[in-house]
Amino acid sequence: MEARYFKDYKYNYLILKCEETGIEGTYQQRMLASNKIERILKCSVRNINGAAYYYYDISSKVTLENLYQGKKMSYVQVKDFLEQMDFIYRNLTKFFLEESGLLIQPGYIYYDISSKQYYGLYYPRIASDRETSNELENLYEPLMDFLLNHIDTENQKLVDNIYRIYELSEEQFFSLADAVSFFEDVEEEDYSVENVLEKIAPEEEYPFLQDWTETEEVEFDSNLPASNKPQEEKGHNGKNRIYYGIFVVLSLCGLGGEFWIYLEYQLTQQEMTMILCCVVVTFLCFVFSLVQCILSGRRNQKQEKEDKILQQEIEDEFRDVRPVSLNEVLNRDMDLSLVGNYGQQNINKRVSLNEYENNYESNFGETVFIDLKHRTEEYKLYALDKKNKKHIELTKFPFTIGKMTGCVDCALADDSISRLHARIEKREDKVFLTDMNSTNGTYKNGLRMEPSETVEIEPGDEIRFGKLNYCYR
Numbered sequence: 001m002e003a004r005y006f007k008d009y010k011y012n013y014l015i016l017k018c019e020e021t022g023i024e025g026t027y028q029q030r031m032l033a034s035n036k037i038e039r040i041l042k043c044s045v046r047n048i049n050g051a052a053y054y055y056y057d058i059s060s061k062v063t064l065e066n067l068y069q070g071k072k073m074s075y076v077q078v079k080d081f082l083e084q085m086d087f088i089y090r091n092l093t094k095f096f097l098e099e100s101g102l103l104i105q106p107g108y109i110y111y112d113i114s115s116k117q118y119y120g121l122y123y124p125r126i127a128s129d130r131e132t133s134n135e136l137e138n139l140y141e142p143l144m145d146f147l148l149n150h151i152d153t154e155n156q157k158l159v160d161n162i163y164r165i166y167e168l169s170e171e172q173f174f175s176l177a178d179a180v181s182f183f184e185d186v187e188e189e190d191y192s193v194e195n196v197l198e199k200i201a202p203e204e205e206y207p208f209l210q211d212w213t214e215t216e217e218v219e220f221d222s223n224l225p226a227s228n229k230p231q232e233e234k235g236h237n238g239k240n241r242i243y244y245g246i247f248v249v250l251s252l253c254g255l256g257g258e259f260w261i262y263l264e265y266q267l268t269q270q271e272m273t274m275i276l277c278c279v280v281v282t283f284l285c286f287v288f289s290l291v292q293c294i295l296s297g298r299r300n301q302k303q304e305k306e307d308k309i310l311q312q313e314i315e316d317e318f319r320d321v322r323p324v325s326l327n328e329v330l331n332r333d334m335d336l337s338l339v340g341n342y343g344q345q346n347i348n349k350r351v352s353l354n355e356y357e358n359n360y361e362s363n364f365g366e367t368v369f370i371d372l373k374h375r376t377e378e379y380k381l382y383a384l385d386k387k388n389k390k391h392i393e394l395t396k397f398p399f400t401i402g403k404m405t406g407c408v409d410c411a412l413a414d415d416s417i418s419r420l421h422a423r424i425e426k427r428e429d430k431v432f433l434t435d436m437n438s439t440n441g442t443y444k445n446g447l448r449m450e451p452s453e454t455v456e457i458e459p460g461d462e463i464r465f466g467k468l469n470y471c472y473r
């Protein structure tokens with residue numbers, strides 16, 4: 001089947017032509033168009049020029065083939081994939097649909113990154129044609145080949161399970177439920193520092209590793225002052241000074257209120273005693289807050305003074321206070337221990353300027369030809385927008401671009417970028433760009449690419465992801 005792609009406003013469609021005659025109006029086609037089957041791509045049947053076409057909605061979804069291109073599937077990822085595919089098959093049987101109508105080739109299985117769910121593509125077929133079709137004799141072969149090439153080969157248990165499933169898939173009554181039974185409920189292996197060190201060197205054998213792994217992480221702040229004290233301590237002193245200042249004001253207000261009560265009202269002996277106690281407590285709070293406020297200010301001044309002194313010492317250390325003239329430099333004997341290989345041969349030997357010039361002509365006078373064929377190639381996307389200054393360096397191929405950190409090689413924090421937006425790959429000496437069903441599209445030299453379209457890019461081409469512009473060089 002020849003698949004085509006179509007972009008309609010904010011929806012992306014995969015288009016398959018109905019090749020079989022007599023399928024129009026059948027139960028399979030009507031159930032597909034009703035979109036009632038869970039985890040089956042939504043589809044609409046359109047008649048164009050007397051032919052029927054299936055429009056499958058693939059917006060914000062990527063194929064299994066693109067999802068793991070250049071990556072390996074772990075034990076848990078393979079288990080989750082097989083369980084979800086088995087769930088899709090069970091949904092088909094609920095509606096009395098044949099399992100063989102589900103296309104399980106890696107290019108027709110779609111994955112929604114946001115919901116972490118797989119979706120199947122159902123293509124209606126006529127039973128008689130399906131039984132005699134050579135394409136369905138090895139229904140699971142493309143999927144099994146894909147899994148063998150994309151599993152984590154370091155996990156021996158996973159490799160053994162896939163090979164056993166591959167052998168069973170060639171039998172007549174094989175189903176994905178049989179494949180799921182090979183996988184146990186296990187969690188992803190912990191690759192933390194503590195777990196790796198425990199595997200390399202157990203604590204009983206190397207006890208010093210335990211103390212090292214339990215050390216708290218220290219974050220280095222590039223904005224630290226020149227002093228050895230962290231900047232947080234300086235800010236803490238400033239905040240304390242403000243707090244103590246507030247207590248000073250409140251204490252004064254309390255003293256004023258207490259004296260006002262004493263002067264305005266006729267108080268009993270018991271009330272006089274209470275007022276006196278309140279005055280004493282308030283006065284002590286006033287004195288304590290005033291003293292702490294003064295000490296905090298002195299500490300800040302002392303800290304600033306130490307910072308200035310240390311900064312001045314650093315500047316003086318790297319400053320050449322004595323000016324040197326050009327003639328003095330030229331007339332000075334040169335130490336060639338600092339001049340490459342020639343200096344290694346003349347350690348502890350000083351020569352005059354004329355002798356150095358003669359040696360320079362003999363050793364460095366000829367121009368060396370650089371063979372550009374053996375030059376290390378660099379591939380980059382240079383940002384062209386004023387607000388976007390982040391260049392993209394293509395360090396490996398295939399290289400994926402999107403906004404979901406952890407799932408792509410380069411994460412772009414922009415609302416116009418899809419979770420998995422585009423992929424750049426290298427084939428022989430050419431570089432190709434593929435749109436990954438992005439919502440806002442991928443553009444080459446101003447022309448929007450079709451969903452899943454792959455085009456060759458050359459140095460100087462302008463590439464746009466959503467509203468971010470780049471130049472490929």
